[in-house]
Amino acid sequence: MSTTTSPPRPTPHEPDAPEERTASSAPDAPAAPALRGPRAEALREALDGDRHALRERLRRELDADWFAPRLHTDDEAHRVHTLDGLRRLAALGHQRLGFDARHGGHDDIDGSVVVYEMLGLGDLSLMVKAGVQWGLFGGAVQALGTTRHHEELLRALMDLEVLGCFAMTEVGHGSDVQGLRTTATYDPSTEEFVVHTPDADAEKTYIGNAARDGHLAVVFAQLETAGERHGVHALLVPLRDRDGSVVPGVRITDNGHKAGLNGVDNGRIAFDHVRVPRTALLDRFADVAGDGTYSSDIESSAARFFTTIGALVKGRITIGGAAATATKVALVIALRRAEERAQFRRPDGEEVVLLDYLAHQRRLLPALARTYALSFAQSELVAGLAGTTAATRLPEHEQRRLEVHAAGLKAATTWHATTTIQACREACGGAGYMAESRLPGLRADTDVFTTFEGDNTVLLQLVAKGLLAAYKDRVEDLDTLGLARTVVSGLFDRARHVLPQPGREPDVTDRAQQLALLVDRERHVVEGLARRVRHARSGDGDAFEATNAAQPHMLAAARAHLDRVQLEAFVTGIERCEDAAAAAVLEQVCDLFALSLLEQEKAWFLEHGRMSGATARQLTRLVDEACGALRPHARELVDAFGVPGRLLQVAGEDA
């Protein structure tokens, strides 16, 4: 996460003009939900960061009947409603932000991610449908295709003249994309690729837009030409005619009812020797000449694969953003109820509201604090995209860093969504089980986020590999400043100076020492992991067994890293907050976040001699106190999320 100030953003296509910065300046749109005084607004600005104006604009535009979540018990009706929502979204024009200005786009990459994040306010089927169409399908055409594809498709897909699929996952291969088994064999006699599904295990599955609406798919397949395999490549393959009938050679089956996201038409696709022209290959990183000669600027097949996949990193970032937004909606619902719902009485006979109970505070407030932390971290990640365009290819090391951060935050944010929305459901009791409360929908819809766009457990291992690589670079450079240097030099230096001396007890209420504890843990875990991996490689035992034994350590290293990243992002977020009163509240939220994080992870600090038993026991009391300190601010802290009131309940049944 970069803490350097983002460069001024180019604004030629910025749809939110400066004069629209606040909701109040748009008299024709309903105002965002009432704030309790100016502090909640300052909190909102702090959370929103660089793209506050765009977020405010979206809050107004999405505060609309068509966007309000409805109850759908009929999947077909839900799909129709979702497609209708997609057309309304297209009319707003925000999908253009993520595309090349030469083809009708706005080259505003961070803005495009913010749009998906804000779509997390509503029915997540619409967010996912939009993500499939413009993020995955459109994003693949943009990132993996070349001018001919862009000219033919970008405007059409932005305007929904062409609906598309992103056909990567197969029945037998999900996370292991390199192991996909669909084939694309080049036939020089007709200058065509033959796309084929060898068996049921190689059928594409869970593909959004496939079961009902998609015309065209970006299909990932093993490319073979002149008898040689070149690994996974992406090609455009038609699925349906303009009239909606499936084309010959393609067989599509409906994935049927799902836990959630039933407004999205996921399906399974099989290809029976489907022929597509040579130009169907998305040829940015590799091409096949008419005679079948394969060429690529990237020499190794592995490097080509990772470059291809890396170009799709934005999808992962949008999932994290939308998950964070859905979490915020759930917290608004649960905390408002906790402030209103009485249960049992004080000895003096007065009924007590739920949020006055410490146990209830402990269920919701640390989750609220972590939501703030993750929100700051996400904003920072997105801000890192500012200044890039749809055509930008980042330098290798920056790209790798972005991928690691995107993977880690996606995992952290989506797991946080799952546990927090669940906690909100339970905190609302039976009311939280009723569909009208929105909580069941939020819970079920976000559930799959932890395993799609990269399974979280696999993503954490990617983070760990990134940390190991950074560690290796550091050791090789004899750079003693430490692992985190390139990412957080200023903060790290500060943390380094306050690391408790051996035998000295840390002051767990001091922000710099909190950070130092997390930095120290991360370094220690990564160093231990590096030793373990080195040892495994040098041993003459089973290489798989050795790597496998290190898996829990890899996950621990990634988690330690992500905890540190979140606290740093929080600190940076507060530093950037110009409103003193809001910053003071943010400090209290950060206190609770840091203390509850240390409480949760105290076993590590204890067993590694970083903290005494007395300090660890003290953490319990400190978290209790931090909950109590935040309780009076709970309402303004959720008001700051700016969730329009009509999005806090289910609007009604679908017609």
Place this chain on the structure above:
Amino acid sequence: MSTTTSPPRPTPHEPDAPEERTASSAPDAPAAPALRGPRAEALREALDGDRHALRERLRRELDADWFAPRLHTDDEAHRVHTLDGLRRLAALGHQRLGFDARHGGHDDIDGSVVVYEMLGLGDLSLMVKAGVQWGLFGGAVQALGTTRHHEELLRALMDLEVLGCFAMTEVGHGSDVQGLRTTATYDPSTEEFVVHTPDADAEKTYIGNAARDGHLAVVFAQLETAGERHGVHALLVPLRDRDGSVVPGVRITDNGHKAGLNGVDNGRIAFDHVRVPRTALLDRFADVAGDGTYSSDIESSAARFFTTIGALVKGRITIGGAAATATKVALVIALRRAEERAQFRRPDGEEVVLLDYLAHQRRLLPALARTYALSFAQSELVAGLAGTTAATRLPEHEQRRLEVHAAGLKAATTWHATTTIQACREACGGAGYMAESRLPGLRADTDVFTTFEGDNTVLLQLVAKGLLAAYKDRVEDLDTLGLARTVVSGLFDRARHVLPQPGREPDVTDRAQQLALLVDRERHVVEGLARRVRHARSGDGDAFEATNAAQPHMLAAARAHLDRVQLEAFVTGIERCEDAAAAAVLEQVCDLFALSLLEQEKAWFLEHGRMSGATARQLTRLVDEACGALRPHARELVDAFGVPGRLLQVAGEDA
């Protein structure tokens, strides 16, 4: 949890004759799923405990098309299907187990709980519908009514001639049952009670059987006679005529779509001065004479309330049992998939199945081990009911102990269901998100179990109060043998002798020392809580604030207690297993359970000086090893659950 051997059970009404003990002896029914050799069968017998024969019989009877879960996207069709299932269940006759033999029942209380547990194999809407009809409604008539109610209603409700509701929860009052606001005012001029809902906040809500099917409700209301209030009592109030139309004065609205359990017709009920005869009062514990004179054998209103509520404890036990069964189904699904699904390759090119990855083992195997522990604890709890009849009223202290155990295990089992089914869903990736996998249904249906039949957080506080009372008794009796004496004397004595000496490091692989660590923790936490509560009561500060501040300690005490109870139940279960090979596997499962529990709770042992950092770090490796040791047994360990194959998937869409 009693470890004394259960007395021989009376078997006059036992529907499972001894010769039916194993599935193979019933050639007309499809066999329970194939077991891998005799050990899985011995494991199943060990898990099933005293009621193995009944469980086997139910496995055969429920291995049927009508019981197989289907996909329902239409709630009305789902309700129709569920009611049909209820009629098929009634035809099997097992509902009679829980009722008085004088009125057509079988007086087999533990057997009746086992039936609900086994219903957890199928669509949980049916289990809940059955639980509402026979457990809650029927159970209230049985336990709170007297002969006139039994004669009029028990046969009719067993045979589904009368469908009933259990109308306790109100919009404004859920956990705080004493605070209910529906009134039942006695009118001596007509010898009637007037049942009334004063405002929307006092409407009954989430009431099963209310929205569509119920004829009669047991309504909990504040009883008032001769101008005096006597607290919450239960009365029978008609809801619908025999033709199904709602009776005058009653207003019922549908709670609508829910996160799950949509085969159950939950509704909201309001009463507008509805008159019912004096005999509608379920008068086992209190009566109102014709002239309005109130009488009760139980003097204090609070004691009467708790006696009334306590009589309903079996409902709570069945929820725990059904949640445990649903968890088992999910584990079978996820572990079978983990054994079959390959992902990535070894360096030698061979694909690796998911369950060979340590990270995957860690997701599922400790949860499997805890499922075994909870299963033994549940069987023990149920066995404690053996020999009781529908009319049995336990001695006060036994009743209180039963209530505490039931509350604690219900909380532990239902939370375990929520987290484990979720882990299974994630472990199955996208496939686990598809309705056909059963996991979404299991997840969504069991979700509400953590907050109905007693909110888990409230239940844990009940457990803590029970522990405090036991502690107080002990201190007052100068009984130095310790808290757990009456419950687990043998085990506790053993544990006491192996408590590590100060400065001596515990051997965390030794079962007796594992137990000693948990006993020691429980005692320490309860003693600390007792000091804190005493201090709070003696202080002159705000009594509410002092109690509130102790809430997290109450939850911690209850959790420490439940952890110990589970390990003890596991040890007892192994001791009772007569098959040496099965007992050896169970020891390995118990190893993983105990080690992963200590790993999870290691912060407490570290911060209280019970364990060194080196020992705590060693736990990580020991859990890894225990996972590896169990991996070859994973399949037989889930086969032992005896889930019929057709219940492992969704049978198809409803017609």
